[in-house]
Amino acid sequence: MCIRDSLAVEKNKARFAGPAVMEVQTRDGARRFEGRVFVEVVDKAHIDVDGDGKKDWVDIMHIKFESPDTDRTFTYRGITRPDNITVGKRKARR
Numbered sequence: 001m002c003i004r005d006s007l008a009v010e011k012n013k014a015r016f017a018g019p020a021v022m023e024v025q026t027r028d029g030a031r032r033f034e035g036r037v038f039v040e041v042v043d044k045a046h047i048d049v050d051g052d053g054k055k056d057w058v059d060i061m062h063i064k065f066e067s068p069d070t071d072r073t074f075t076y077r078g079i080t081r082p083d084n085i086t087v088g089k090r091k092a093r094r
Contacts, residue, residue, distance in 0.1 A: 012043045022065050022074060035067030 005018040020037035023030050042060040065074040 013040065014043075015040045020065060022067070024074075033065075033067040033069050035065055035069070038064045038066075 005016075007016045008014070015038075017036060017038045020035060022033045022035065022037075024033065025031075040062045044059055059080045061076075061078060061080055063076045
């Protein structure tokens with residue numbers, strides 16, 4: 001089953017997916033997996049998420065990697081430094 005590459009932006013959240021390669025270090029050396037990555041980022045630095053009148057200066061990132069070469073799903077969820085992620089729309093340069 002082929003899953004298309006994707007990109008979606010909604011307000012301060014972006015989701016994208018596509019082909020990826022992940023390398024995992026093991027006792028026997030590096031192991032390489034080809035698969036797909038799914039990423040969601042939330043830019044909280046430019047909006048008042050909680051409605052308390054203050055901007056939240058923590059951006060959130062969630063990454064999931066799947067490969068047909070393993071039954072494991074690799075995930076990472078964490079925060080980034082302020083302004084590391086900016087989600088928005090702008091006109092493409094020509």
